[in-house]
Structure formats: C-alpha cells, structure tokens
Amino acid sequence: MKPTLAVFKFASCDGCQLSILDAEDHLLAIAAAVDIAEFPEATTRSEPGPYTVGLVEGSVTTPHDALRIREIRDQCQILVTIGACATSGGIQALRNAADVAEFAAQVYPNPEYLDVLATSTAISDHVQVDYALYGCPVSVDQLVDFITALLAGRRPSVPDYSVCIECKRRGSTCVLVAPGMPCLGPVTRAGCGAICPAFGRGCYGCFGPSSRPNVASLAVAWEAAGATREDLAEALRAFTVGAPEFMEAARAL
Amino acid sequence: MVIPRSLSTRVLEVEAIGRLIAALQEDGRTVIAPTLRDGAITLDVIDSFADLPVGLTAEMAPGRYQLVPDPEGRLFGATVGPASAKRWQRPPEVVVWSGRKDGGMVARVPDRSESQLAYVGLRGCDLAARRVLDRAVGARPSDAFIVAVECTRPGSTCFCVSMGTGPGVSEGADVVITEIVEPAHVLVTRALTPRGATLLARLGGAPPKGAEEDAAWAQVAAAARAMSGGIDPDAAAAALRMPSADGWDDVAARCLACGNCTMVCPTCFCTTTVDHTTPDGLEATRVRLWDSCFSLGFTELHGKPVRASIGSRYRQWMSHKLSWWWDQFGSSGCVGCGRCIVWCPVGIDIRQEAAAAVERVGVHAK
Known part of the structure; x- marks a missing residue:
C-alpha cells in the first residue's frame, strides 16, 4: 500500500501549499508514489486518517485550531511543519508583542464575531513535530527532496547553517561587505539558495534564524553599512518574528 | 628573497595578454x-582581453571592499577577490556519483575537469594555497596551465610575506608576469616551465633591456617591504596548541x-555530503x-554538537589553520591572502586574533 500524504492548512496565505503545486515536473511522480488524502489548495478530496505523513502549513491563531492540531497529530505518523507560519508563527505573530484586540478593531467592523487567541504560535508550541521545513514560502526543491527522502527511507537534509554558505557556494559577492548593504544572511538559515544576494539585495530572513545566531554582532555590521539598530530590529520583525531568537534579539536592540 | 631569473624573460606590451588568452583557448583551455x-x-571564466578589469582596482579593509579607479590603468591592479582557485580546484558542488537501480546500478564518477583550465592572474598566495589544498585533500596537482602575476601593490589585508608565500613567484606557475607602469607600462614576463616557454615564444615580445626587469624586481621587493605585520607563524602555531580554552569570549562576541x-x-x-533520490526511487545522486x-x-x-559555543568554533578553526595543520599536512593552512579578513562581515582580523592568542599564553618566537 502506498504511503498517504495529507496537507493541512492553519493561519497562512496558502503560499507554501502553492509551492507544492510549483513542484510541477516532480508533482506527477510524487502523486504516483504517495496517496494524497488531503490537500485543500489542490483538491476537495478529503480522506479520513490515519496518514503516513502530514504536512502542516500555517500557525495556530484560534482556540479551534489549537484543538485541531492535536487531532491531526494523533492521525499522522510523521508530522512536518512547512513554512515560516508553521515553524515560527508567521508575520501574524507580530501580534504577540502587541494588542490583538486593537488590531481587530482597526480591520473588522464587528470584531466581536472573532474568536482568536492573543498570540500566533508555531505548531511545535502545541504538539511534537518530527521535521521542520523553513521559509516564506518553503523552497520547492527542499520540499521535493524532503518527500523523496522519506520515500527512500533516508535522513532528510535540512541545513541549519547561514545563508552565507549558500551565497558563497553560488559565487555571489557579499552585499554586506561590497558595496555595504544591510543583509540578514549571516543570521538566517539557509535553504532558499541565497536568492536575494544573487540579485544584489540583502537577505530578508525568510527562513528564520540559523542555529544560535549572533544578532548583536550583526548590528555592528549594519551600522557600518549605514543602517541603524532600529532598522535591524524592524527587519527581524517580519516573516519569522515569532522565532524566539529573532523576537528577543529585536527587543534587545 | 632570492628568485632565480629565467632565461626566457620577455617584455610584452599590455595588449599581448589578449594573444596569451587566445593562445590558451586555441589549446582547448577555458581561461x-x-x-x-x-x-x-x-576570478571567473573570461572570453577575451575585454573581460579584464582594466583601470579598476579595489580598496580592501577588514569587512570592507570597494572598487576604485586605477589611475595607472593596470590590467592586474587588484590583488585577490572573493573567489579563489578553490572554486575550480575543489568546486562548491560536485556530483560524486549517481546511479540507476534498474539493470544494475551504474555509478558515474565525474572527471576532474580542472586540467582543461588555464588560470591567468593567480598570485603567490594563490599558488601556495593550491599546493596546501591539494595536500590536504590528497589530490595530485592538476594539469591546469597557470599564468601568475606578482604583486606590486599589496592591499592592507595582505600578509603573504609573513607566511612566506609572496609577493614574488618562483614556483607553481608556468608563466610569471610582473606588470610595471614605469619606465613604461609593460608586462615583464618569464617562463618557469617548458610549456610556459613555448607559450611565451608564440607571443613574441622583446628581451628585456635591463631597466624593465630591474623595475619589476624593485617593485616586487618594495611590495614585500610595504607589508608590515602579519602573523608570526611559529609563535601562533605554538600558542594555539596550548590546552587552555580561555580567552575566546572577545572574538566570540563578534563572530x-x-x-x-x-x-x-x-x-x-571541509565538505558535507547529501543524497538525492527521484520519487520513483530508481535514481540516486550523491553530491558533495x-x-x-x-x-x-x-x-x-x-x-x-561538540563545539556548541561560537568561541569554541572560532578556536577550532584558527588553531587548525595555524597550528594543527602543520602536524596533519606539513605546512601552515594559512597563506596570508587576507580573504577571511576582507569578507568577514564584521571584519574579524586573523592577524589580530593570532597575536592575541600569542599574547595570552606568552609564547614568543625566538
């Protein structure tokens, strides 16, 4: 029997699910190798569990979702979080350091109909997660490689090192050193292939913190590049603001 | 520093580099x-003379790199950039083998392609690095053709003199060029190998009149004198094998x-190895x-992790590079090119960190 694959959506923009569909060339081969039981962005089909692999997109922002993720965990042999929302709470975790009621009042005419939590949290804050794929959105190549690793029974390769490693492998010139442009690469986890520096832009930190990043020292390099510590704090308060390393570093700046 | 003069010294006009590039390409080499x-x-693949950064150089400092015009209009005005020959000698991504499951597994081990390359513009430090890297990974020297350039204007981050790798070149290349602008802008060129002499013979040029060759020697010697400081290799090697793990907090705060x-x-x-498989499980590729x-x-x-703190990782890197490398591979792992200083986003300077380590343990060269 083929392994079953289920994709679940929590608070998110669906971009990571779209990344799965972006796998184009590999999609048919993957669909042939697994039985896709649930995938809201692609199909209305919804088969009951249990599932071999569950890919979870999005963060937990409502009491209902906090319960739903527990049920999903029970149904999945291997639970994998995909993307910045699922791994760190996403851009919506900006509310964690603010008042969600105030936000809601500005957006909705009748905020009393909302039933939301005060925070947006990573899936791993609620249940045990077996693997995490980072990024906003996730890397298609990494996702395909991850699925094929599970199918082959080998250990998936998810880097913990900085974007700089991929940037240098690619042969890009360091934008932080020449010409001196703010870049989050030295504290950001690799996985994107260092796209932005390859096009002369600083890294935006989409993949969240690399392992034990030294943000305090990066602030010195940003100042040398003409940016302020507040600029760095603002840059960290983005897609992965909910990652403790970035949240705390931004607060300390 | 005594460098044997070559019998085949020729003085070439600057444009002869175009013919040199073309000659190497005619021999089937990528330049x-x-x-x-x-x-x-x-360093990167070039097509012709027009791809050289004529009249452009770079100012380098710890964590800073800036392009600036070279009023003297030299071809090889800039010393070393971010890429070294390592990019081709030991490429960043290599398929080690790949295979298919059906019909028996067939492994394809890629050839070492560097032998079809020609390098133009490697410096003394680069040549030393090629030898050090080959020894470290157990590789035989490749057949790449090498046209080296001696440095006459070292950058502030250069310290090849203290590591004994430059700025003059006496081995490890087929042809050596010294670009001078006085008394005239010419390339004083000599061959170190028979195939280098053959190449030079195809380019023409005149024997040196004396003044050019003297100017070349004088400028390389002046470059060596201009490079003060650097690393005391013996003291650093001794200091970094002291068992104490103290004193790394300062660099750890910056690193x-x-x-x-x-x-x-x-x-x-150092490399890592990752495997890729196709969804049908029939094809596998191993990448380094x-x-x-x-x-x-x-x-x-x-x-x-056995080196959880950043300080322990910096210590590991520097003590391997400057100390344990001697035991392992018979030389220093550092050639004094200064790339790590320039391209460190926070400008950590290995010269200063080595001096600090020496200072901490009180080891000084005899």
Whole structure:
C-alpha cells in the first residue's frame, strides 16, 4: 500500500501549499508514489486518517485550531511543519508583542464575531513535530527532496547553517561587505539558495534564524553599512518574528 | 628573497595578454582570470582581453571592499577577490556519483575537469594555497596551465610575506608576469616551465633591456617591504596548541559563525555530503557541498554538537589553520591572502586574533 500524504492548512496565505503545486515536473511522480488524502489548495478530496505523513502549513491563531492540531497529530505518523507560519508563527505573530484586540478593531467592523487567541504560535508550541521545513514560502526543491527522502527511507537534509554558505557556494559577492548593504544572511538559515544576494539585495530572513545566531554582532555590521539598530530590529520583525531568537534579539536592540 | 631569473624573460606590451588568452583557448583551455562580477573583481571564466578589469582596482579593509579607479590603468591592479582557485580546484558542488537501480546500478564518477583550465592572474598566495589544498585533500596537482602575476601593490589585508608565500613567484606557475607602469607600462614576463616557454615564444615580445626587469624586481621587493605585520607563524602555531580554552569570549562576541571566512579561504576544504533520490526511487545522486566548521550542525557527533559555543568554533578553526595543520599536512593552512579578513562581515582580523592568542599564553618566537 502506498504511503498517504495529507496537507493541512492553519493561519497562512496558502503560499507554501502553492509551492507544492510549483513542484510541477516532480508533482506527477510524487502523486504516483504517495496517496494524497488531503490537500485543500489542490483538491476537495478529503480522506479520513490515519496518514503516513502530514504536512502542516500555517500557525495556530484560534482556540479551534489549537484543538485541531492535536487531532491531526494523533492521525499522522510523521508530522512536518512547512513554512515560516508553521515553524515560527508567521508575520501574524507580530501580534504577540502587541494588542490583538486593537488590531481587530482597526480591520473588522464587528470584531466581536472573532474568536482568536492573543498570540500566533508555531505548531511545535502545541504538539511534537518530527521535521521542520523553513521559509516564506518553503523552497520547492527542499520540499521535493524532503518527500523523496522519506520515500527512500533516508535522513532528510535540512541545513541549519547561514545563508552565507549558500551565497558563497553560488559565487555571489557579499552585499554586506561590497558595496555595504544591510543583509540578514549571516543570521538566517539557509535553504532558499541565497536568492536575494544573487540579485544584489540583502537577505530578508525568510527562513528564520540559523542555529544560535549572533544578532548583536550583526548590528555592528549594519551600522557600518549605514543602517541603524532600529532598522535591524524592524527587519527581524517580519516573516519569522515569532522565532524566539529573532523576537528577543529585536527587543534587545 | 632570492628568485632565480629565467632565461626566457620577455617584455610584452599590455595588449599581448589578449594573444596569451587566445593562445590558451586555441589549446582547448577555458581561461579563468580576474574580472568584474557583482561589484567585485574576482576570478571567473573570461572570453577575451575585454573581460579584464582594466583601470579598476579595489580598496580592501577588514569587512570592507570597494572598487576604485586605477589611475595607472593596470590590467592586474587588484590583488585577490572573493573567489579563489578553490572554486575550480575543489568546486562548491560536485556530483560524486549517481546511479540507476534498474539493470544494475551504474555509478558515474565525474572527471576532474580542472586540467582543461588555464588560470591567468593567480598570485603567490594563490599558488601556495593550491599546493596546501591539494595536500590536504590528497589530490595530485592538476594539469591546469597557470599564468601568475606578482604583486606590486599589496592591499592592507595582505600578509603573504609573513607566511612566506609572496609577493614574488618562483614556483607553481608556468608563466610569471610582473606588470610595471614605469619606465613604461609593460608586462615583464618569464617562463618557469617548458610549456610556459613555448607559450611565451608564440607571443613574441622583446628581451628585456635591463631597466624593465630591474623595475619589476624593485617593485616586487618594495611590495614585500610595504607589508608590515602579519602573523608570526611559529609563535601562533605554538600558542594555539596550548590546552587552555580561555580567552575566546572577545572574538566570540563578534563572530557571526556565518562561515564566510571558511568559504573564501583558498585552503579550507571541509565538505558535507547529501543524497538525492527521484520519487520513483530508481535514481540516486550523491553530491558533495562546501561546508563550514563554523556551523553548529557541522560539529555534531552522535547527534549533539561538540563545539556548541561560537568561541569554541572560532578556536577550532584558527588553531587548525595555524597550528594543527602543520602536524596533519606539513605546512601552515594559512597563506596570508587576507580573504577571511576582507569578507568577514564584521571584519574579524586573523592577524589580530593570532597575536592575541600569542599574547595570552606568552609564547614568543625566538
């Protein structure tokens, strides 16, 4: 029997699910190798569990979702979080350091109909997660490689090192050193292939913190590049603001 | 510093480099030379003379790199850029083997392609790095054709003199060029190998009249004198093998552990291996990628990192490079090119860190 694959959506923009569909060339081969039981962005089909692999997109922002993720965990042999929302709470975790009621009042005419939590949290804050794929959105190549690793029974390769490693492998010139442009690469986890520096832009930190990043020292390099510590704090308060390393570093700046 | 003069010394006009590039290409070689790429003068594949960064040089400082015009209009005005010959000698990503399951597994081991390359513009430090790297990974020297350039204007981050690798070149290349602008802008060129002499014979040029050759020697010697400081290799090697792990907090506070230093280092050779398979499970590919001892995951043994602190990782890198490398490979792992200093985003200077380590343990050269 083929392994079953289920994709679940929590608070998110669906971009990571779209990344799965972006796998184009590999999609048919993957669909042939697994039985896709649930995938809201692609199909209305919804088969009951249990599932071999569950890919979870999005963060937990409502009491209902906090319960739903527990049920999903029970149904999945291997639970994998995909993307910045699922791994760190996403851009919506900006509310964690603010008042969600105030936000809601500005957006909705009748905020009393909302039933939301005060925070947006990573899936791993609620249940045990077996693997995490980072990024906003996730890397298609990494996702395909991850699925094929599970199918082959080998250990998936998810880097913990900085974007700089991929940037240098690619042969890009360091934008932080020449010409001196703010870049989050030295504290950001690799996985994107260092796209932005390859096009002369600083890294935006989409993949969240690399392992034990030294943000305090990066602030010195940003100042040398003409940016302020507040600029760095603002840059960290983005897609992965909910990652403790970035949240705390931004607060300390 | 005594460098044997070659009998085949020729003085070439600057444009002869175009003919040199063409001659190497006629021999079936891909030419790698300094060229302007992404806002830096760095080694890459070039097509012709027009790709050389004529009249452009770079000012380098710890964590800073800036292109500036070279009023003297030299071809090889800039010393070393972010890329070294390591990019081709031990490429960042290599398929080690791949195979198909059906019909028996067929492994394809890629050839070492560097032998079809010609480098134009490698410096003394680069040549030393090629030897060090080959020894470290157990590779035989490749058949790449090498046209080296002697440095006459070292950067502020250069310290080849203290590591004994430059600025003059006496081995490791087929042809050596010294570009001078006085008394005239010419290339004083000599061959170190028979095939280098053959190449030079195809380019013409005149025997030196004396003044040019003297100017070349004088400028290289002046470059050597201009490079003060650097690293005391013996003292650093001795200090860094002291068992104390204290004293690394200062550099640890600055170090980003991003790995840039190891990526630009022309001798850092650490790699990781990743496997890829197709969804149908019939094809597998094993890829070798540049890795860095600065990443936490690299230090994992039995699932836990053995060098959890950034200070311990910096200490590991520097003590391997400057001390244990001698025991392992019979030389220093540092050639004094200064790339790690320039391309460290926070400008950590290995010269200063080595001096600090020497100071801490009170080891001084005799």
